[in-house]
Each structure stands twice: as C-alpha cells, then as structure tokens.
Amino acid sequence: MRSLVDRMFIDPFHRLADQSAHIVPVLVIVLVTLIVGGFVAFVFRWLTYKLLQLARFDRLVQRTGFASMIERTGVFRSPSDLGARFVQAIVWVLVALFALNATDTPASVEMVRRFVDYIPNVIAAGLVLLLGVVVSRMVSRSALLAAVNAQWPAARLIAGGVRVLVMTLAVVIALEQLRVGSVALLVAFAIVFAGIVFAMALAFGLGARDMARQWLETKVRSSVAEEEVFRHL
Amino acid sequence: MDELFPTELKARLDQIGEADIVVGIPSYNNARTIGHVVRAVSVGLAKHFPSRRAVIVNSDGGSKDQTKDVVLKAESGADDLLLVSHPVQVSYRISTPYHGLPGKGSAFRTIFAVAKRLKAKACVVVDSDLRSITPGWIELLAQPVLEYEYDYIAPYYHRHKYDGTITNGIIYPMTRTLYGKSVRQPIGGEFGFSGRLAARYLEKDVWDTDVARFGIDIWMTVTAIAEGFRVGQAYLGAKIHDAKDPGSDLTSMFRQVVGSFFSLMESYDSVWKNASCCEAVPLFGFPFEVGVEPLTVNTDRMIHAAQQGVKDLREIYASFLSPSTMVDLTSYVHRNGQGFHIPDQLWVHMIYEAAAAYHHRVLDRDHLLQSLVPLYLGRTASFVLEVTESTAPQVEERIDQLCRVFESEKSYLAQHWDAAGKEKFHAQPS
Numbered sequence: 001m002r003s004l005v006d007r008m009f010i011d012p013f014h015r016l017a018d019q020s021a022h023i024v025p026v027l028v029i030v031l032v033t034l035i036v037g038g039f040v041a042f043v044f045r046w047l048t049y050k051l052l053q054l055a056r057f058d059r060l061v062q063r064t065g066f067a068s069m070i071e072r073t074g075v076f077r078s079p080s081d082l083g084a085r086f087v088q089a090i091v092w093v094l095v096a097l098f099a100l101n102a103t104d105t106p107a108s109v110e111m112v113r114r115f116v117d118y119i120p121n122v123i124a125a126g127l128v129l130l131l132g133v134v135v136s137r138m139v140s141r142s143a144l145l146a147a148v149n150a151q152w153p154a155a156r157l158i159a160g161g162v163r164v165l166v167m168t169l170a171v172v173i174a175l176e177q178l179r180v181g182s183v184a185l186l187v188a189f190a191i192v193f194a195g196i197v198f199a200m201a202l203a204f205g206l207g208a209r210d211m212a213r214q215w216l217e218t219k220v221r222s223s224v225a226e227e228e229v230f231r232h233l
Numbered sequence: 234m235d236e237l238f239p240t241e242l243k244a245r246l247d248q249i250g251e252a253d254i255v256v257g258i259p260s261y262n263n264a265r266t267i268g269h270v271v272r273a274v275s276v277g278l279a280k281h282f283p284s285r286r287a288v289i290v291n292s293d294g295g296s297k298d299q300t301k302d303v304v305l306k307a308e309s310g311a312d313d314l315l316l317v318s319h320p321v322q323v324s325y326r327i328s329t330p331y332h333g334l335p336g337k338g339s340a341f342r343t344i345f346a347v348a349k350r351l352k353a354k355a356c357v358v359v360d361s362d363l364r365s366i367t368p369g370w371i372e373l374l375a376q377p378v379l380e381y382e383y384d385y386i387a388p389y390y391h392r393h394k395y396d397g398t399i400t401n402g403i404i405y406p407m408t409r410t411l412y413g414k415s416v417r418q419p420i421g422g423e424f425g426f427s428g429r430l431a432a433r434y435l436e437k438d439v440w441d442t443d444v445a446r447f448g449i450d451i452w453m454t455v456t457a458i459a460e461g462f463r464v465g466q467a468y469l470g471a472k473i474h475d476a477k478d479p480g481s482d483l484t485s486m487f488r489q490v491v492g493s494f495f496s497l498m499e500s501y502d503s504v505w506k507n508a509s510c511c512e513a514v515p516l517f518g519f520p521f522e523v524g525v526e527p528l529t530v531n532t533d534r535m536i537h538a539a540q541q542g543v544k545d546l547r548e549i550y551a552s553f554l555s556p557s558t559m560v561d562l563t564s565y566v567h568r569n570g571q572g573f574h575i576p577d578q579l580w581v582h583m584i585y586e587a588a589a590a591y592h593h594r595v596l597d598r599d600h601l602l603q604s605l606v607p608l609y610l611g612r613t614a615s616f617v618l619e620v621t622e623s624t625a626p627q628v629e630e631r632i633d634q635l636c637r638v639f640e641s642e643k644s645y646l647a648q649h650w651d652a653a654g655k656e657k658f659h660a661q662p663s
Contacts, residue, residue: 153541
C-alpha cells in the first residue's frame with residue numbers, strides 16, 4: 001500500500017522537484033537576463049541618442065532629405081531617435097540570444113547557432129542597402145544635373161527613375177543576401193527592367209519617331225548645327 | 234620631369250641643347266587651322282627675334298587628323314614675308330604627344346617641361362585654332378619677358394560683346410576683386426611667361442585635377458599673381474578663332490574653369506583676403522580699334538535653361554544658397570522675354586555663396602559646379618538683353634560696373650567663407 005502511494009503521489013512530486021531544480025534556475029537566469037538586458041538596452045538607447053545629438057546627426061540627415069521621411073512615419077521623433085532605437089533593438093536581440101542560450105536545450109542551441117550564422121548575411125544586406133541609398137542619391141542627382149543642363153523637360157522624372165532603378169537593384173541584392181526568394185526576385189527584376197527598357201525604346205522609336213530622328217541628326221552632325229558660336233571662356 | 238618626354242623627344246631636346254624662346258602650341262585635331270598658327274609663329278620669331286634660338290613645340294593630344302604633319306611641314310615663307318636681309322636663326326619644330334589626362338593643361342605641362350629642359354628665358358603659348366594671330370603677337374608676348382623682366386604676360390583683345398561670357402561674368406571680376414590686379418583676359422589662351430615661372434608651374438602637384446584640362450589658363454594667371462610674379466598684358470587686337478572647340482561642351486568647360494578658380498581660392502586664401510583692389514596692370518602694344526565678327530545668341534533658350542534649373546534643382550540650390558538669395562532668384566528668374574533680368578548683386582551673391590559652399594563642401598563639388606550652369610546661362614541672357622543696343626565702350630563700362638559690385642561685396646564672401654562649419658554656413662551675414 002505504501003509503495004503504491006509513493007508511486008502514485010510521492011515519486012511524481014520528486015520528479016517535479018528534480019525537474020524544477022533544473023528549470024527554475026534557468027528561468028530565473030532568463031528572467032534576470034531579460035530584466036538586466038532590457039535596462040542595458042535602454043541605457044544604450046539613451047547614450048546613443050545623446051551622442052547623436054552631440055554630433056548634430058539630425059542636421060546632417062536633414063540635408064539628405066531623409067529626416068522628413070523619418071518624421072513622416074510618425075513612429076520616430078527624429079533621425080537621432082531612430083538611430084537610438086535601432087541600437088536598442090540590436091542590444092535587445094543580443095540579450096534575447098543570450099537568454100535563449102542560457103536555457104541550454106538542443107532546440108535553443110540550434111536556434112542560436114543558426115541565428116549567429118545568419119548575422120553576416122544581415123550585415124551584408126544592411127550594407128548593400130546603405131550603399132544603395134548613397135549611390136542612388138548620387139547617381140540620381142548626377143542624372144538630374146545632366147538632364148537639366150541638356151534642357152530635357154522630364155529631368156526630374158529621369159532622375160527619379162534612375163533612383164528607383166538603383167534602389168530596386170540594391171533591394172534585390174540585399175534580399176538575395178538574406179536568402180529571401182532570391183531567384184524569383186531576380187527573375188521578376190529582370191522582367192520588369194527589360195520591360196521598361198523595351199517600352200521606352202518603343203515609345204521613343206515609334207511614339208516619338210520625329211524627335212528620335214532629330215536627336216540622332218543633331219548627335220551625328222555635332223557642332224555644325226550649333227546655334228551659338230560665341231565662346232564662354 | 235624626364236618621364237614626361239617620349240624617347241624621341243628626349244633625343245631631339247638633347248640635340249637642340251638650349252634655347253632662348255619656346256613657343257608652345259597645344260592641339261587636338263586642329264589640322265585645318267594649326268598651319269596658319271605655325272606660320273605666324275615662325276615668321277614672328279624670325280622677324281622679331283632673329284638672333285634668338287627658338288623652338289616651336291606642338292604638344293598634341295593624339296590627333297586623328299594630319300595635325301602633326303601640318304605642323305612639321307608648314308612653310309613659313311619667311312624670306313618673302315620678312316623683307317629683311319640680316320641672317321635669321323632657324324627655329325626648331327617639334328610635334329610630340331603629351332602624357333597625362335587628356336586636356337589643354339597636360340599639353341601645357343609638356344611645354345613647361347621642354348622650356349625648363351632647354352633653359353628657355355621666355356616661353357609663349359598660343360591656341361592652335363586661332364585665325365587672327367599675326368607674327369606681332371609673338372613679339373608682344375615674349376618681348377616684355379626677354380627685355381623688361383616681366384614674368385607673365387596675359388593677352389588683351391577686343392572681343393565681341395557677347396563673346397567670353399565666363400570671363401566677363403565671373404573670372405575677370407573675381408580675379409580683379411580677389412587678387413587686386415586688373416588682368417582683363419585672365420583665361421585668354423595666349424600667354425607669355427618667363428623660364429623661372431614655367432619651372433615654378435612644374436613644381437606644383439595639380440596635374441591630376443581640372444588644371445590638366447580647361448582649368449590651366451586661370452590657374453596660370455592666379456598662380457603668377459598670387460605668388461608675386463611680375464605681371465603685364467599685351468594688346469593683341471582681335472581674337473578670332475575657329476567656330477567651336479572640338480569636343481568642348483559648356484558644362485565640363487564651366488566646371489573645370491570655375492572649379493579651378495574656387496580651388497585656387499582655397500590655396501591662396503591668405504592672399505585674397507589681404508589683397509586690396511585694384512592695381513592697373515601695364516599694357517604692352519598699341520591699342521587700336523578693330524572689327525570683330527558678329528555673333529548670334531539665343532537668349533530664349535538660355536532663359537528657359539535658367540527657369541528649368543530653378544524649377545528642377547530647387548533642393549540643390551537651397552542646400553547652398555541663403556534663403557534671401559533663393560527668394561530673390563525665384564522672383565527674378567520667372568520673368569519672360571525682355572523682362573528677364575538677374576541683377577548684379579543677386580549674381581554676385583550667388584557666385585560668392587557657391588564659392589563658400591565649395592570651400593565648406595556643402596555638397597559634392599562636381600554637382601555644385603554643374604548646378605551653376607543654368608544660373609550662368611540666365612545671367613548671360615540677362616547681360617545680352619541689357620547690352621543689345623550698347624557699343625563696345627558702353628559694354629566695357631557695364632562690365633566695370635559689375636566688377637565694382639563684386640568688389641563692394643567682398644566682405645560678404647569673406648563672411649560666408651569663414652563661417653566655421655557647415656551649420657553656420659547658412660547664418661546670414663548682415
């Protein structure tokens with residue numbers, strides 16, 4: 001009778017106590033990690049915000065035109081706020097990984113390993129996007145200036161198109177780095193790009209046949225057709 | 234320096250040894266006009282410097298036409314033209330490709346190096362597309378250097394009132410205002426200079442910049458003035474050249490010339506900040522009235538360029554022009570036809586603010602310079618409309634009036650230039 005009671009009630013309690021002895025410290029560690037990590041992330045956010053303010057980051061971003069875009073989202077107060085929150089998010093991710101790792105279960109260890117392996121791809125994608133933003137801005141401004149100086153009426157449209165094109169290319173490359181539907185994206189991009197070029201060629205060649213002819217004529221005849229013969233120097 | 238010389242040229246220079254005068258002619262596909270220039274130079278040397286050892290150097294940018302053959306075979310016809318009986322020293326002729334970036338500046342660099350190698354006392358450079366050059370030009374450009382110890386002789390021409398608009402609207406007024414010397418054609422293209430100035434030019438490390446291209450003329454002039462070399466001018470009559478520079482387009486030309494000028498302002502900022510305006514520069518030669526070719530200008534197209542620029546490049550302009558300048562620009566630029574006008578003060582402020590923005594790197598320098606082209610076209614159209622009925626002396630007086638506005642606003646430039654940091658850049662000086 002005694003052994004039956006032990007088997008039915010006492011042993012499961014013992015087993016639960018044993019398991020709890022393993023789990024509770026881990027849970028405590030996870031909880032403490034999250035609480036401390038949350039505080040550390042907040043401190044990092046505060047420090048980053050102060051540093052960016054000190055470095056006049058907002059004014060710098062204002063010149064690039066991104067500040068208004070950031071403010072328009074309604075989520076972030078300013079570019080410095082965005083930067084600070086970004087740093088906070090990174091610290092949060094690291095804290096979460098640390099906490100996950102502390103549970104020491106095969107599934108969590110595998111998850112952490114996979115995440116760590118994925119980090120270089122995330123960084124590469126981020127860099128590609130950043131480069132895309134900078135390059136698209138430079139290239140579109142060059143296109144705008146060249147088009148304005150050539151007195152093309154659709155100068156802004158051309159510059160905008162160039163910017164979208166470069167950014168699209170950057171996004172496709174970034175997504176390829178993140179291994180998100182890379183082949184499908186590449187094919188979609190190629191189809192869209194080829195479509196645009198084909199459509200423009202048709203529009204220029206058929207829709208604006210006379211203009212195309214005139215343009216080619218002026219290119220071939222070069223300076224002979226120049227209306228002004230005075231020198232600027 | 235020897236790396237600038239191909240083996241063939243080195244051997245030829247060794248053979249020549251030394252020379253008193255080097256005349257340099259940069260060229261690129263100028264077979265049509267360079268023969269006349271070489272003949273004029275040869276006759277000029279024979280007539281005015283018969284006892285001097287002279288070398289004519291054609292520094293060529295890889296012409297695909299017969300430029301080299303024309304240079305080497307051009308007959309001077311000196312015997313018929315000179316009408317002199319005294320013995321004449323035969324001038325040597327060299328046609329050589331130059332090294333470095335393709336452009337006029339790189340061609341000049343080879344000419345400087347040849348002058349230094351031959352220990353030349355005087356050096357003259359002339360454009361290869363000139364139709365109005367006469368033998369007298371060589372005398373006027375070289376003699377002040379050989380006889381009167383001048384280091385730099387700039388040309389002084391009569392030009393059509395619509396010709397040389399970058400010179401009249403920006404470069405001449407700014408050179409005069411900043412460096413205190415009234416050199417009327419600082420980017421004329423024809424210059425005389427001493428051997429020691431040529432050697433000084435060679436010491437500079439500028440040959441990978443726009444100085445290697447169209448920036449060379451203003452760079453030579455400003456360097457000579459700012460470094461205290463003795464500067465003069467030579468009256469050459471009219472400047473008539475081939476219809477258009479091969480391969481030159483306004484945007485790149487403007488960018489190279491104005492960019493080089495702004496860059497020189499950084500190199501010599503202690504000079505221009507302390508220079509006072511304006512010292513007359515001695516003029517050699519006998520000024521005479523001369524007819525110039527009529528020119529046509531399409532002001533409507535220029536006005537349209539300016540209006541499109543202000544519409545499409547608004548954000549770029551707002552990044553380097555002050556708010557008050559932006560307001561003025563917008564209000565003036567949208568008037569059409571005869572009502573179109575860009576006042577002197579607005580123009581001067583735009584140029585000064587652009588120079589300061591270039592200095593502070595407010596935006597990419599190439600983009601800044603390119604964005605000035607529509608404004609320049611607008612100002613040129615405004616000037617053309619204003620002087621349509623004016624005579625040459627009246628136009629000259631009008632340019633002088635613009636110079637005075639540049640001078641009176643020099644403190645405005647200094648304030649923008651000295652604004653510490655970009656954030657202070659837009660602070661409005663009183």
